[in-house]
Amino acid sequence: AACELGALMGLKVIACASSDEKIEFAKQHGAELGLNYATEDLKEGLKRITAGEGANIIFDPVGGKYAEAALRAIAWEGRFLVIGFAAGDIPKMPLNLALLKGCDIRGVFWGAWVKKNPAKNRANLEKLVQWAAEGKISSHVDRTFPLAQTAEALKVLGGRQAMGKVILKP
Numbered sequence: 385a386a387c388e389l390g391a392l393m394g395l396k397v398i399a400c401a402s403s404d405e406k407i408e409f410a411k412q413h414g415a416e417l418g419l420n421y422a423t424e425d426l427k428e429g430l431k432r433i434t435a436g437e438g439a440n441i442i443f444d445p446v447g448g449k450y451a452e453a454a455l456r457a458i459a460w461e462g463r464f465l466v467i468g469f470a471a472g473d474i475p476k477m478p479l480n481l482a483l484l485k486g487c488d489i490r491g492v493f494w495g496a497w498v499k500k501n502p503a504k505n506r507a508n509l510e511k512l513v514q515w516a517a518e519g520k521i522s523s524h525v526d527r528t529f530p531l532a533q534t535a536e537a538l539k540v541l542g543g544r545q546a547m548g549k550v551i552l553k554p
């Protein structure tokens with residue numbers, strides 16, 4: 385839903401993924417452009433797509449080895465949103481990049497934010513439900529597994545095969 389939300393907010397969404405299929409999926413869900421970092425250098429590709437300016441906002445739910453390249457491709461006074469570490473590795477990045485780019489690095493921990501901002505969270509959820517009811521955002525389910533096949537579901541996630549949610553059913 386990140387691509388859809390960005391598009392709804394009027395942003396030019398550039399999806400970065402490891403395959404053309406994943407980029408096409410992102411385009412079907414709000415991304416305007418795509419960059420396959422398996423075939424093109426992430427930093428150089430983002431610089432090319434943004435005409436040398438860099439990305440204003442980087443939404444990083446993956447972390448890992450591409451986080452530093454993404455930060456290096458951020459625009460002056462951009463914002464780097466740390467959402468999670470799906471790659472499994474917490475990246476170690478040179479903090480001088482924040483100084484050189486004049487950018488913000490912001491951790492986005494939804495669970496803590498909800499506790500500290502219940503009224504804002506309620507308003508956000510109401511807006512999300514409205515957009516879902518209007519068909520403006522979706523939650524694509526890639527696969528559903530019976531609970532007994534949890535190990536197989538985890539292999540799909542670990543192998544980065546899913547495009548959307550993987551559901552376990554009791």
